[in-house]
Amino acid sequence: AVLDFGFHLLPELGASLDVFREGMKVGELRVSGPSRGSTIVADISGGEVRSGDEVRPPGVNASESSR
Template identity: 65%
Template sequence: MRRLWSAGLWALLIGVTVSCAHRDGPRSAATARPVLTPDTRLTGRIVSVNEVGNFVVLQFPGGRLPVPGQSLAVYREGLKVGELKVSGPQREDHIVADVTAGEVRTGDEVRSN
């Protein structure tokens, strides 16, 4: 009887140890916390299009502007429709860019690559 009780106690101790070790181990994908990273891309809008000169005026709210020579992508309803190259000049939160590819319209979204 004493051996049976001793064997049962050992089984219980091993079970508790394994159970505790499993809980402290790595988390599964379902319970892992997501990694949050801020979106630091520049995002703006086309506020004016000059059809003759093939350039646009962009507005970037928030004070961050692209630098002259920087390439930007143009999106309309989530689809890429053109590309720009920033040429300047800059005034407050507006800057001028040349259209290098595609068809752009007033209101299109502009993002850094």
């Protein structure tokens, strides 16, 4: 999966990320690289991931994150 973080800092290689759709967790990713600009590649380690899903670090709920 290719992730675009816009103006946010990119996660570190090896970082785990949760994937949400309509407020429900639907998948998990592990950041694998490479990166270019504001994008980075992550491997899908579980669940179902679609374009437009929201990605957050584990334990961060929707009210704490910014897209």
